[in-house]
Amino acid sequence: MNRTRHIRSGGERLAHWLLAVSVLILIPSGVEIYRAAPFYAIELRVLPGLGGSLTGALLWHFAAAWGLLSALAMLGLRRLRGRGVVLWPLGLTSLRGNLRHALSHDDLGYNPVQKFAYLTVFALLGLVILSGLAMWKPVQFQTLTHLLGGYEAARRIHFCAMVGIGCFTVGHVVMALIVPRTILGMILGFKKDKHDGAA
Secondary structure (H helix, E strand, O other), X not given: OEEEEEOOOHHHHHHHHHHHHHHHHHXXXXXXXXXXXXXXXXXXXXXXXXXXXXXHHHHHHHHHHHHHXXXXXXXXXXXXXXXXXXXXXXXXXXXXXXXHOOOOOOOOOOOHHHHHHHHHHHHHHXXXXXXXXXXXXXXXXXXXXXXXXXXHHHHHHHHHHHHHHHXXXXXXXXXXXXXXXXXXXXXXXXXXXXXXXXX
């Protein structure tokens, strides 16, 4: 017989997809903003932009930033209430072992490589938010701007952190495609298991 297991709550799925959409808007709108005043030799012409102009890109960027903050708040409340990604301890010995051998892909459990990846991306999200605040209101958040090394340093931190988030996003999508049952769980919130014999 088939048994249905609920593995993702509605709130968790909503936060996940809100976060995904926010990042997918933040990156191309950020590319458009960067093109208006590039600070590296690269111009990112191969990447799609969003907004059509600096003003339009900023509007998209700020709208998606609120979506990002809302999603992180929802996920944060979820973690405080109990189930979620337990980041510590990572288990570095186990991490090295998982890098050399087959990784587990439990529906609710996270192997050390996944924990390390999530820890890294949440740290990058924190840097994106702090550097974003420093650029948005450099006078009001002048202490934060100073701690980050100034306005221009905040721009570079923001850019590099977003590149890291983009790399995580690509890897996350690839891994989800390799283990498609995780996508089903994040869309439907449940998984059907096949069992032989009477219940």
